[in-house]
Every structure is written in C-alpha cells, then in structure tokens.
Amino acid sequence: MLRDMTTLLNRACAIGLAVSVLGGCSLLSTKKTGPASVNVLVNSVERVHVAAEVTRTRSHAAIEVLGTILSPDFDGNAQWGHQQLTDAIDRSEQQAEELRAAVEQMRTDAAPVFEQWTTSLEGFSDSEMRLRSLTRLVGSRERYDAVVTASMPVQTELDNLNRVLRDRALFLSHDFNPATLASLRGDATRLIGMVESLDVKIATLLDAARRYNDSAAMPVSVETPAVDVEPTDEPATIRPSSDTGSTDTTR
Numbered sequence: 001m002l003r004d005m006t007t008l009l010n011r012a013c014a015i016g017l018a019v020s021v022l023g024g025c026s027l028l029s030t031k032k033t034g035p036a037s038v039n040v041l042v043n044s045v046e047r048v049h050v051a052a053e054v055t056r057t058r059s060h061a062a063i064e065v066l067g068t069i070l071s072p073d074f075d076g077n078a079q080w081g082h083q084q085l086t087d088a089i090d091r092s093e094q095q096a097e098e099l100r101a102a103v104e105q106m107r108t109d110a111a112p113v114f115e116q117w118t119t120s121l122e123g124f125s126d127s128e129m130r131l132r133s134l135t136r137l138v139g140s141r142e143r144y145d146a147v148v149t150a151s152m153p154v155q156t157e158l159d160n161l162n163r164v165l166r167d168r169a170l171f172l173s174h175d176f177n178p179a180t181l182a183s184l185r186g187d188a189t190r191l192i193g194m195v196e197s198l199d200v201k202i203a204t205l206l207d208a209a210r211r212y213n214d215s216a217a218m219p220v221s222v223e224t225p226a227v228d229v230e231p232t233d234e235p236a237t238i239r240p241s242s243d244t245g246s247t248d249t250t251r
Helices: 002-014 035-070 078-123 127-174 178-216
Strands: 237-240 247-250
Touching: 035 078, 035 127, 035 178, 078 127, 127 178
Parallel strands: none
Antiparallel strands: 237 247
C-alpha cells in the first residue's frame, strides 16, 4: 500500500495536485466545496461539449456556403451570396468566442473542486480510504486535464479556419465575378483539409469531455445547457427567382 501511495503521490505532483498530507506537495486553498461544486464542474464540462458540437455545425455551414458560391453551377445573385458567406463566417467567429468562454469558465469552476478534494485527504484516519480517494482524485484530474488539453488545438484550428474564410470573403467583397470565383476554386482542397482536421480535433475534445462526465457525474440528471442555434446555420440554396434581378432562397 505504501508503494501504491508513493506512486500516486508522484503522479499527483506531476499533474499539479497538492497533497501535503502525504508530504509531497504544498497545500492549496482551503475553500469549502462539496457535491454541488462537483456538479457545477460537470455542467461546465458539458457546456464545453455542447459548444464544441455547435462549433462543428457552424464551421461546416460557413464552408458549405463558400462551396456553393464557388461552384461552377452557382447562378445566384453576387450581393446575396456574399452576404450569406459573411453571415456564416460571423456565426463561426462568434462560436469561437463562445467555445473559448466555455473553456475559461470550466477552468474557473475546476480550481475549487480539485483544491478542496486535495485538502480533504487530510481528514482521513484510514490510510486505505485515503488511498482510494487519492486514486480517484488523480484519475479525475487526468481526465479533466485531457479536456483542457483537447480544447486548445480546437480553438487554434477554428481561429485559423475563420481567418482563411474571412480573407476569401474580403477578397470577394471587391471582386465578385466568374473569373475571381474560378481563381478561388483551387483553395477547395486546402479548406476541406482544414475543416477535416478541425473535425478530428473536435472529436477528441468531445470524447475527453464525455469521459470526464461519465466518471464524475453524480447519480442525478445533469442539466444540459440550452444553446440557441439559429436556423440560418443551415446554408441556403441560392438561385435566381423568376423576377429579373431578384433571388430566391430555399432551405
């Protein structure tokens, strides 16, 4: 048991946990928390999960609108098509901020949970129970850290994709004609690669969030945060109407 305790202590220190009762690290906060705070963190992780799913939807919507505009078969109104693209990019950029805020809130909510759990190890009189709690603490912190780690490349990849899309929209704002549309079609491979790479990173984040909550959630229903997804997230099919100079949009 002493060997197990030492091994867990080393892992705890390696991931930044304070376990002063075992003589390995310095004591952190003595802020009191309990199951309610644990549930706050569970809900925060769920918000990150939801934000990541919406991120995937909105980034795909922006790519699809651009794909519609660049298609050789595009026969819609240039002004309307450019507005569709700009709006889709706006929503994707807004979602990048929503995801960033969700991750920051999760990190804020995590601090007191892990600090108090660490501090509570001092209260055990039974070394076996202390070892059980330490084992759970180390595993829970590792799963939480996996969520934080997975969120970082998603935010970076999303920001990069949004910048590339914004550049194309800016380019078309001054030069929207068949020749320039044709010149941008060569970017399709790069854009598809970027969104596929983002999808892989989002899947990793979703899996990490799911693993944490499957392990940490209390035996009660966890309220899934409501997220309003605007109907316009679904790209419109742009086509000219029967009236000269006007367009019709269907979804």
